[in-house]
Amino acid sequence: MKQSKTVLITGATGGLGQALCRQFAREGYPLIITGRNPTRLAALARRLQAAFGVEVRIVELDLGCQGAARTLCERLRQMGAEVDILVNNAGFGLGGPFVENAVEKQQEMLYVNVHAVTELCRRLLPGMIKRGWGRILNVASLGSFVPGPYNSVYCASKAYVLSLTRALAQECRGTGVKVTALCPGATHTRFAHRAGMESTLLFRVGVMNAAQVAAQGYRGLMEGKTVVIPGCQNKAAYFLSRFAPQQLVTWSSGAMQKPRRHAQREQHASLPRLTRREGFSHQ
């Protein structure tokens, strides 16, 4: 069924982005897709148009620098496009010890994962509120709920996305706009390879496929949920992290995300000894 609402999806060339594009296109929504690689964007647009008969427009853009979201909104204005559904999906991780990651790469990640998400919400929300209807899907992570040793800046950035989403969902009550955080666990995409995390325990057990994550995200968004955690295993991990001592949660998060070379170096390291005070303290 053809829909009249327009969907903007960032990071459309990635694994989850493509799955989200297919999900919305299957439901008949016209799309505006963004990414850095024009060849991949054009190929995706052709596939979606052929398979689902929807209109797909392309904006080629690097979100990893200052002013990128403003440029994107300027391009939308020139196209005469009104965005009814915003999917802030573009993002990447950076595995390894904090002190070994390049400062420039950490900054780029904050631009994509934090600045662009914030600014696109800020610039596109007023139009949605004025029209009395809108949806925003911010792709956060299971790592939004816990500190992430060996993927620290990424998890902190996704904690920000979750916090922002919850706050905006509350502020938008009664306006017709719903704001949702999608919090996937490990998912088969190019993410692990790009973050240098393929060797980690996290990407060796219970990895979901992107189509399942996209379908659950879409359903949660349309139902107006504030937080969506796809998959039983991820939900279980979330509930455990709520009730376990915070020091143990942080330790196990680090053990899951530690690159193999570090895991081997510290293979005799044991579980942290929890005193009652440490175990229940928030780090």
Ligand SMILES: NC(=O)c1ccc[n+]([C@@H]2O[C@H](COP(=O)([O-])OP(=O)(O)OC[C@H]3O[C@@H](n4cnc5c(N)ncnc54)[C@H](OP(=O)(O)O)[C@@H]3O)[C@@H](O)[C@H]2O)c1
């Ligand atoms: N896969 C997982 O295990 C997992 C788990 C939890 C959350 N997530 C989140 O899911 C979202 C999608 O990631 P994915 O798993 O689909 O990974 P992916 O396959 O690597 O796709 C990432 C997407 O983000 C785009 N992107 C990265 N840096 C960008 C930049 N500077 N400017 C513009 N676009 C940029 C990429 O575009 P290019 O093709 O141009 O690089 C690509 O389209 C991310 O927010 C990620 O944090 C993933």
